[in-house]
Amino acid sequence: MSRRGFLGATAGTVASSYAAGKAEARAQGNQRTIDMTDGLVFDPEETTVAPGTTVVWENVGSVGHSVTAYEDEIPDEAQYFASGGFDSEEAARSAYPDGDIAGGETYQHTLEVEGTYGYFCIPHETAGMVAELTVSADAGGGDGDGGAVPDIPESARVVGIVTMAAMVSVVLLAYFFLKYGGDYGLE
Structure with missing residues (x-):
């Protein structure tokens, strides 16, 4: 040759x-993973993503967790989310342990509406397992790393x-x- x-x-x-x-990279750019740990925290605790990003909560430990949005801490136009597919915070709380995410399992939800979303883990809320997501067009790619090298x-x-x-x-x-x-x- x-x-x-x-x-x-x-x-x-x-x-x-x-x-x-x-x-x-473009396909992965619309997804963000948040770890749920045996230390009873969401990691990271605060995350910013672009609209249309699918957030995947992954239980990286062995302790069961849930992902439950605070109804009064999500934008009015936003779809409510909770592991287990509940349509309200009250339904998720009263049905727990339905919606429990065991070690190694995941829950995902796509966020379309800009704004701030507060969420928590039902069994560990009093231990401080609460977090916040911000959906903003200024977030860029959706990986939440703020300028990570591709x-x-x-x-x-x-x-x-x-x-x-x-x-x-x-x-x-x-x-x-x-x-x-x-x-x-x-x-």
């Missing part, structure tokens, strides 16, 4: 890998590393020839 053919094939592979990676496909990293190594080699070679090469003082 000619050098031009090899470089063209490599560029095509890098471009397709980059496009696939970008599509994957993932770069492996093939693009390799091309970048090889390019940097080649550039450093050229600079070192030029330095060597400038310092030691040239006029040898023929006598």
Whole structure:
């Protein structure tokens, strides 16, 4: 294969890998995970996401938890949410332990309406397991990391590393020839 053919094939592979990676990041960008821990906390306790983000609460411990919105602490137009699919805070409280999320399980809800959402874990509310979500168009991608560096496909990293190594080699070679090469003082 000619050098031009090899470089063209490599560029095509890098471009397709980059496009696939970008599509994957876009799909993941509309999702945010919040951990529920055995320390009886939601981690992070305060989160900001963009409208349309699906929030996934994941129980990373072994203690059962719930996710229950405070009815009076969500925007008026917003859909109520509670693990177990309840349509009100009172229904969720009275039916507990229905809606319990066991260790290793998840609950998810997509937030469309901008505003602040207060929520809690029914059995651990008095222990302080409460948290707050803010849905704002200013949040950007929905990953809540506030400017996190996007993932770069492996093939693009390799091309970048090889390019940097080649550039450093050229600079070192030029330095060597400038310092030691040239006029040898023929006598």
